[in-house]
Amino acid sequence: MITDVSKDGDILTFAITSQKFYSSGGVCVFRTYEDFEWLQQNFFSQENVPGLQGVIFPPLPPKALPSPLNTPSKSLKQLGFLALGHDWQSYCKALEFYLQQVATHPILSKCKALDSFLTKSESPGKQRGRKGILNRLSQAVEGMRKESHRDVDDFFQKERHKNTNRAALSKAATEKILDVVLTEQKLSLACGHFSTCLHLCVNQDDEAAVAFSKICLKLSDIVEAVMRNFEKVANNNISTLGMGLDLEARYEEAEKEMLFRRTCKLIELETVKKNTEKAKANKRDVMEEVQKASEKEFSLISSVAKQEIERFHSSRVTVLRSFLVGWCEKQLDTAKECAKLYSQYLDACKNLFSE
Amino acid sequence: MAEEREPPPLHDAAQTDFTELEDGEDLFVSTVSVIEVRRYDHNDSHSLSAVSLQHKSVCPCDDEDDDDDDQDDLFAEATEEVSLDSPERQPILSDGPSPAITPVTPTVMMNPRVDAAVFDRLMEEDEDDEETPDTFDIQLSVSDPEKVGDGMNAFMVYKVTTKTSLSIFNRDEFTVKRRFSDFLGLHSKLASKYLHIGYIVPPAPEKSIVGMTKVKVGKEDLSSVEFVEKRRSALERYLMRTVKHPALLKDPDLLQFLESSELPRAVSTQALSGAGILRMVNKAADAVNKMTIKMNESDAWFEEKQQQFENLDVQLRKLHASVESLVCHRKELSVNTASFAKSAAMLGNSEDHTALSRALSQLAEVEEKIDQLHQEQAFADFYHFSELLGDYVRLLTAVKGVFDQRMKTWAKWQDAQVMLQRKREAEAKLQYANKPDKLQQAKDEIKEWEGKVQQGERDFEQISKSIRREVGRFEKDRVKDFKLVVLKYLESLVHTQQQLIKYWEAFLPEAKAIA
Numbered sequence: 001m002i003t004d005v006s007k008d009g010d011i012l013t014f015a016i017t018s019q020k021f022y023s024s025g026g027v028c029v030f031r032t033y034e035d036f037e038w039l040q041q042n043f044f045s046q047e048n049v050p051g052l053q054g055v056i057f058p059p060l061p062p063k064a065l066p067s068p069l070n071t072p073s074k075s076l077k078q079l080g081f082l083a084l085g086h087d088w089q090s091y092c093k094a095l096e097f098y099l100q101q102v103a104t105h106p107i108l109s110k111c112k113a114l115d116s117f118l119t120k121s122e123s124p125g126k127q128r129g130r131k132g133i134l135n136r137l138s139q140a141v142e143g144m145r146k147e148s149h150r151d152v153d154d155f156f157q158k159e160r161h162k163n164t165n166r167a168a169l170s171k172a173a174t175e176k177i178l179d180v181v182l183t184e185q186k187l188s189l190a191c192g193h194f195s196t197c198l199h200l201c202v203n204q205d206d207e208a209a210v211a212f213s214k215i216c217l218k219l220s221d222i223v224e225a226v227m228r229n230f231e232k233v234a235n236n237n238i239s240t241l242g243m244g245l246d247l248e249a250r251y252e253e254a255e256k257e258m259l260f261r262r263t264c265k266l267i268e269l270e271t272v273k274k275n276t277e278k279a280k281a282n283k284r285d286v287m288e289e290v291q292k293a294s295e296k297e298f299s300l301i302s303s304v305a306k307q308e309i310e311r312f313h314s315s316r317v318t319v320l321r322s323f324l325v326g327w328c329e330k331q332l333d334t335a336k337e338c339a340k341l342y343s344q345y346l347d348a349c350k351n352l353f354s355e
Numbered sequence: 356m357a358e359e360r361e362p363p364p365l366h367d368a369a370q371t372d373f374t375e376l377e378d379g380e381d382l383f384v385s386t387v388s389v390i391e392v393r394r395y396d397h398n399d400s401h402s403l404s405a406v407s408l409q410h411k412s413v414c415p416c417d418d419e420d421d422d423d424d425d426q427d428d429l430f431a432e433a434t435e436e437v438s439l440d441s442p443e444r445q446p447i448l449s450d451g452p453s454p455a456i457t458p459v460t461p462t463v464m465m466n467p468r469v470d471a472a473v474f475d476r477l478m479e480e481d482e483d484d485e486e487t488p489d490t491f492d493i494q495l496s497v498s499d500p501e502k503v504g505d506g507m508n509a510f511m512v513y514k515v516t517t518k519t520s521l522s523i524f525n526r527d528e529f530t531v532k533r534r535f536s537d538f539l540g541l542h543s544k545l546a547s548k549y550l551h552i553g554y555i556v557p558p559a560p561e562k563s564i565v566g567m568t569k570v571k572v573g574k575e576d577l578s579s580v581e582f583v584e585k586r587r588s589a590l591e592r593y594l595m596r597t598v599k600h601p602a603l604l605k606d607p608d609l610l611q612f613l614e615s616s617e618l619p620r621a622v623s624t625q626a627l628s629g630a631g632i633l634r635m636v637n638k639a640a641d642a643v644n645k646m647t648i649k650m651n652e653s654d655a656w657f658e659e660k661q662q663q664f665e666n667l668d669v670q671l672r673k674l675h676a677s678v679e680s681l682v683c684h685r686k687e688l689s690v691n692t693a694s695f696a697k698s699a700a701m702l703g704n705s706e707d708h709t710a711l712s713r714a715l716s717q718l719a720e721v722e723e724k725i726d727q728l729h730q731e732q733a734f735a736d737f738y739h740f741s742e743l744l745g746d747y748v749r750l751l752t753a754v755k756g757v758f759d760q761r762m763k764t765w766a767k768w769q770d771a772q773v774m775l776q777r778k779r780e781a782e783a784k785l786q787y788a789n790k791p792d793k794l795q796q797a798k799d800e801i802k803e804w805e806g807k808v809q810q811g812e813r814d815f816e817q818i819s820k821s822i823r824r825e826v827g828r829f830e831k832d833r834v835k836d837f838k839l840v841v842l843k844y845l846e847s848l849v850h851t852q853q854q855l856i857k858y859w860e861a862f863l864p865e866a867k868a869i870a
Contacts, residue, residue, distance in 0.1 A: 162705070166702075166706075169701050170702060172698050172701075173702050176691065176695035177695050177698075183684060183687050186687070187688060190677070190680050194678060197670075197673050197677045200670065205659070208831065208833070208834055209663070209830075211834045212830075212833060215841060216837075222841070222845060226848065317869060324714060325866045327866075328859055328862050328863045331855075332856065332860060335852055335856045336856055338852050339852035339855075339856060342849045346842075346845040346846060349841060349845055353841075353842065
């Protein structure tokens with residue numbers, strides 16, 4: 001399925017165009033953020049899906065409040081990278097990515113809610129689905145203690161550890177590149193200011209002033225070119241590397257949540273086991289049933305989780321690769337363009353000044 | 356050396372003139388006393404004797420042939436003596452005429468007509484210099500800052516190297532060691548000699564207590580290194596501007612500064628010295644004067660020019676502020692890029708997938724290199740623009756100062772005219788009252804003030820003429836300087852971009868290689 005997201009209007013309505021694999025016709029629907037949330041809820045609360053808790057749910061970007069409710073700095077804090085980019089472009093791209101991930105997910109794509117989300121013309125957001133257990137678990141206060149609970153499986157223990165690392169590092173990297181981009185934008189503004197000041201230095205009083213004015217105007221043009229270069233470089237950073245790192249960071253968080261759910265299940269299982277051992281003979285049978293159910297659930301979750309983790313790793317590498325290549329290519333193009341422009345200016349100035 | 360010589364006849368004649376000038380010209384009396392009383396050890400008077408036409412030609416007196424050499428050296432000494440630190444210097448600072456013209460003015464009393472001829476000749480010589488700019492061949496560099504001493508008494512010493520083929524120098528290439536206060540001393544000497552006849556004397560770099568204290572204390576951090584580099588570059592530009600001025604180039608003080616290995620310590624440049632405080636007082640007095648002198652401008656050119664320079668000043672200051680913010684942001688970008696590079700490196704290290712790990716590490720390296728580039732570009736922006744603009748803002752202050760001097764000269768002329776009028780009225784009264792003894796004195800005074808009026812008028816015309824010339828030169832230089840800087844800046848931009856392209860091209864295969 002191919003989807004295309006564009007933004008329209010003041011309350012951030014997204015136009016989603018999608019096309020099914022096997023059909024030629026495309027469908028276009030309009031959704032708001034609440035609709036996306038509804039969809040995500042539906043994923044969480046699916047019944048009769050074994051080991052659902054082992055699924056790494058593609059992360060939905062945080063809710064964006066459009067201006068004038070939100071100032072640029074608030075947006076930045078809330079959305080990070082996605083607040084940048086012209087006209088909510090980055091945000092739209094992130095949502096599009098979300099839909100793509102969901103649509104290609106072996107388990108989630110089968111969810112009926114997805115179909116109605118993509119095709120039904122009335123927005124489904126009005127119906128509030130049951131809040132799944134998953135939401136509550138993710139916000140558990142005892143999170144910290146449970147997170148460090150020792151695992152029974154080596155594979156998972158290692159993965160949990162690495163994931164924690166990666167999550168922290170990718171978040172840090174995203175923040176750092178955000179700083180870089182913001183400074184680039186500041187530089188662009190400063191160049192613009194300088195260029196304007198130069199423009200104001202023009203006067204035609206006498207011969208020397210005329211010559212000086214020519215220099216100022218030329219320099220003004222050059223500085224404007226520098227300004228535009230900064231803008232382009234910043235935009236390249238935003239649309240490729242920034243987005244990539246942001247996505248990576250959010251996905252690591254999603255994986256973290258999944259692993260946490262599994263750990264919680266593990267703790268639950270171990271508690272049940274203990275209780276079963278302590279149980280008096282009359283209750284023991286019941287307890288053993290509960291324990292078996294718990295064990296089964298846990299092993300289902302674990303196997304789904306394993307698959308998900310492997311899938312995640314390979315797709316993650318692919319995604320990062322495409323972002324890195326895209327980033328490099330864009331920056332290279334911009335650099336080449338700019339070098340050409342500067343060389344032209346240099347030649348022009350050499351001619352102009354030698355007369 | 357002074358003690359061995361007999362004061363030449365001219366000197367005696369001049370001395371009699373001096374006694375007549377009781378009213379305002381204590382200057383000359385003190386000059387004479389300085390010569391007679393003070394003994395000074397100067398090593399390199401050879402450079403003085405090699406100097407100019409200027410001294411020779413301004414002594415067009417009867418005894419020219421015999422006493423020329425004597426007069427030269429005597430007046431040369433006078434120049435040097437008076438320009439050094441001395442209590443007698445103070446009246447010199449506050450009055451108008453400078454020691455450089457000392458040789459001329461005594462002769463004015465005797466040969467008023469020769470004066471004009473002398474000045475004309477001077478002008479011709481200077482204009483000749485301007486017509487043949489290609490013969491200007493002098494390369495200066497200020498380099499190798501070295502710290503001498505420790506603690507609060509430490510100072511930086513700079514090497515000044517000159518390479519030239521000009522004949523006024525004794526050698527083709529020579530190096531001397533100078534400290535910052537030496538440069539300041541040079542500037543104050545040149546300013547006191549030339550500013551009031553309308554030459555634009557390039558201003559020296561400013562003192563910076565904070566910057567120097569850091570260096571003295573021995574902080575080897577980036578900001579103090581930058582400070583020393585900034586100062587070194589500013590000193591070099593200052594010297595280059597000074598020698599570009601054809602008249603200043605011939606000045607004995609400048610030559611001594613460039614050539615002699617030992618230079619008497621310029622104590623008067625210290626902020627809290629007696630001379631320093633006097634300077635501040637004079638500045639305040641000047642400011643007050645400026646407000647009270649209402650000049651009757653007969654020449655529209657000056658009015659226009661002054662307005663233009665006011666506008667230019669405002670524009671340059673704005674530009675300077677704008678560039679400073681640009682430089683600041685560039686530095687910030689460099690810091691952020693370096694921080695990101697570290698982050699990326701950490702990501703690369705914790706990554707299992709080998710190709711991705713390698714790519715991320717490469718990314719970190721690329722970003723580090725870009726950071727380096729940014730730093731260099733910031734450096735370029737800074738030196739090419741910010742310093743140039745700062746220099747010109749200060750130069751404009753010197754230009755405005757010259758215009759102010761013209762106003763002062765005009766005021767003096769007008770005052771002289773007023774005095775003359777008063778003396779004439781006094782004489783008329785005396786004639787009426789019939790007091791023959793006082794009458795003669797009055798007549799003498801009238802004659803004296805007539806002379807002063809003429810002198811004032813001539814001074815005024817002189818300074819007006821030289822300002823016109825100086826401004827023309829300034830404008831030409833301004834255009835040249837800016838052209839050069841813009842070209843240099845563009846070249847650095849092109850260079851940076853080409854480097855960037857190389858880095859990206861090197862990274863691309865690494866990124867593509869992630870399987």
